[in-house]
Amino acid sequence: MAVVAELAGVSIVRGGATLLDGVDWRVDETDRWVIIGPNGAGKTTLLQILAAQLHPSSGMAEVLGEVLGAVDVFELRPRIGVTSAALADRIPRSERVADVVVSAAYAVMGRWRESYEQADFERAVSLMNQLRVGHLAYRTFGTLSEGERKRVQIARALMTDPELLLLDEPAAGLDLAGRESLVSTLGELCSDPDAPATVLVTHHVEEIPAGITHALLLKQGRVLHAGPIDEVLTAEKLSETFEFGLEVSRINGRWSARARA
Secondary structure: OOEEEEEEEEEEEEOOEEEEEEEEEEEEOOOEEEEEOOOOOOHHHHHHHHOOOOOOOEEEEEEOOEEOOOOOHHHHHHHEEEEOHHHHHHOOOOOEHHHHHHHHHHOOOOOOOOOOOHHHHHHHHHHHHHOOOHHHOOOEHHHOOHHHHHHHHHHHHHOOOOOEEEEEOOOOOOOHHHHHHHHHHHHHHHHOOOOOEEEEEEOOHHHOOOOOOEEEEEEOOEEEEEEEHHHHOOHHHHHHHHOOOEEEEEEOOEEEEEEOO
C-alpha cells in the first residue's frame, strides 16, 4: 500500500507559539481521514503541512514521496486538491462557475489567456455534474449560495485528478439541509475506491461523511489518538479531547455527539 503522506516529529513554531508539537502520522492511498479537535488545536496548520503550504520548524514531512524543504512546492502542489475558506476568498466573485473549475488545470484563480484542451472542459463538466452543480456552469461564483460554493470548490479541487484531497471544514456555515446534502455527496466521494486519499477537518462529528475510515484527535497541537475511526471516536476519547463529558453514537454510518446525561 502506497504512502501518500508521512510526518515524523513535526512541530510548527510561530512567534514563540507552538502550533504543532511532535506530530507522527501516516496517510495511505486508500485512507479517508477526519481530523477533529477544539478551536486552536492546530487542525488547519496540520492541513497546511499536507498542502505543502508550510514547512516544519522541526521534524520531517513527506508528501507524495517528496520531502518538504527539499522539493519545489510549485511542482508538488498541483498534485494536491485543497478546499478552504481562505482559497474561496481568492476566487473572483464575477468568475463563471465553469471557469472557476477548469482554471484549476493551470492552478490560477480567474481565467486570463490560458489555452485549454477539449478534455479539460469535458472533465470540468463531468466534475460539476458529479458535485451536482452542472446546472450552475454559467452563473457567477458570487451569486451562488454557500452550499453551492462549497460544491464548486470541491469540483475545482478534483480538476487536476489529485493524489491527495484536503477539505478544511467543508460544511462550515451551511444550514441543516445544505450540510446534509453536502455530507451525503462527500460520503459518495469517500466511498469511491478511485477517489484520492482524503483528509477532512471538522469541529463536529455530525459533519463526518460515511466512508471515512480513520480519525485523528488533535489537542493543543498534539495528537491524542489516531487510527481506525471505530477505535478513535469513542465517548472516552472525544471527552478527553474536548475536556467535556460526551456521549457518542453512530447510526447508518453517521456520527453524533451530545453532552453526557
